[in-house]
Amino acid sequence: MTLASSAYGRPLGPLFAPLATQGALAALAPSARLALAAAMAEGLGRAFAPGDTLVGAAGLPTVLHRPTELRFVAIPGGTFVMGLSDTEMGEITALYTPLGRADEARDLVCWSTQPPRRVHVRPFLCALLPVTDRLAHARLADMYPGDDEGYVPSDTPVPFTPRLAAELRGVLGFRLLSEAEWEWIAREGGARAWLRDPPASISLALDPTRDASPHPNAFGIDLLQTGLEFVADAWHEGYLGAPEDAIAWHPRAIPDNTRGCHGGFQDEIEAVRLHAGVREGRHGDEPAAVRFAIDLP
Incomplete structure (x- = not known):
């Protein structure tokens, strides 16, 4: 089972050419x-069904994986600058200047986000939600204690240890998002x-746990819903x-690498x-959410 996308070693099928860029898809x-949803489902096989509605402000097509009931949205491709540019570093510095912590903020983020680089993204399918407690219990029943007969799994996405995340990936046959794919979604394609x-200013009021309501972006995905999410890349201290x-x-x-923002700010x-x-x-055996991706057929 592949750990990474195989899409970059083959041409994009002509049926899915409108997904190559956001502009091409917007013209449809x-x-x-x-x-497009029907073509994707047919190409992926009988386990998939086409979605009958479009998702997010961008109006993206979806497919449903019948066995797991995971819904995947088609993310259009394109290019973007990954990492923090000088302009973005300046914006962060300006936000923390009134607190007298501009240098501290810059030092905190600079070491792991340099050098910024332009990245080419092929279109792919991303799960709208991370794996839920119910799905994990159904597919990894032997990994959970069976003595609590009164426990009812929930439909809420939950974090998993790295080893359980690997087990889930193996059982379901999907891959994790790459770190660049995650940031492409987070940036809504730039x-x-x-x-x-x-933010107009920095304060503890920005803590995402203070507002638990969904905030999906233009791609229909809420990356703050579960805090940190595993990505497929090994952890590297920068982009060189x-x-x-x-x-x-x-x-x-x-996995040993995550992206996202965990709530509960103390500072x-x-x-x-x-x-x-x-x-x-990300180090050790700390848990994070598991969001899957699929290559286009």
Whole structure:
């Protein structure tokens, strides 16, 4: 089972050419986008069904994986700058200057987000939601204790240890998002820089746990719903030598790298993690959410 996308080694099928860029997809009528959903489902096989509605402000087609009831949205491709540009670094510095912590904020994010680079993204399918408690219990029943007969799994996405995340990937046959794919979604294909609206000032009120309501972006995905999410790439301290395509960089069977922003801020400095380009290292056996991706057929 592949740990990374195989799409970069083959041409994009002509049926899916409108997904190559956001502009090409936007030019399609809604009926043509729904036809794309039907073509994707047919190409992926009997386990998939086409979605009958479009998702997000971008109006993206979807497919449903029948066995798991996971819904996947088609993310259009394109190019973007991954990492923090000088302009973005300046914006972060300006936000923390009134707190007298500009240098601290810059030092916190600079070391892991340089050098910024232009990345080419092929279109792909991304799960609208991470794996839920119910799905994990149904597919990994032997990994959970069976003595609590009164326990009822929920339909809420939950975090998993790296080893359980690897087990889930193996059982379901999907792959994790690459780090570049995750940031492409977080940036809405280059349309935004923050996971929510750009803050006018920094305060603990930005803590995502203070507002638990869904905030899906234009692609229909809410990357703050579960905090940190595993990505396929091995952890690297910066982007020197990183690939120019959005393929996973040295993917690991047991993930050790995450993206996102965990809530429960104890300090205003943590709010910088709401920037789509900011990274956190991941080490040990700490849990994170599992969101799957699929290559187009």
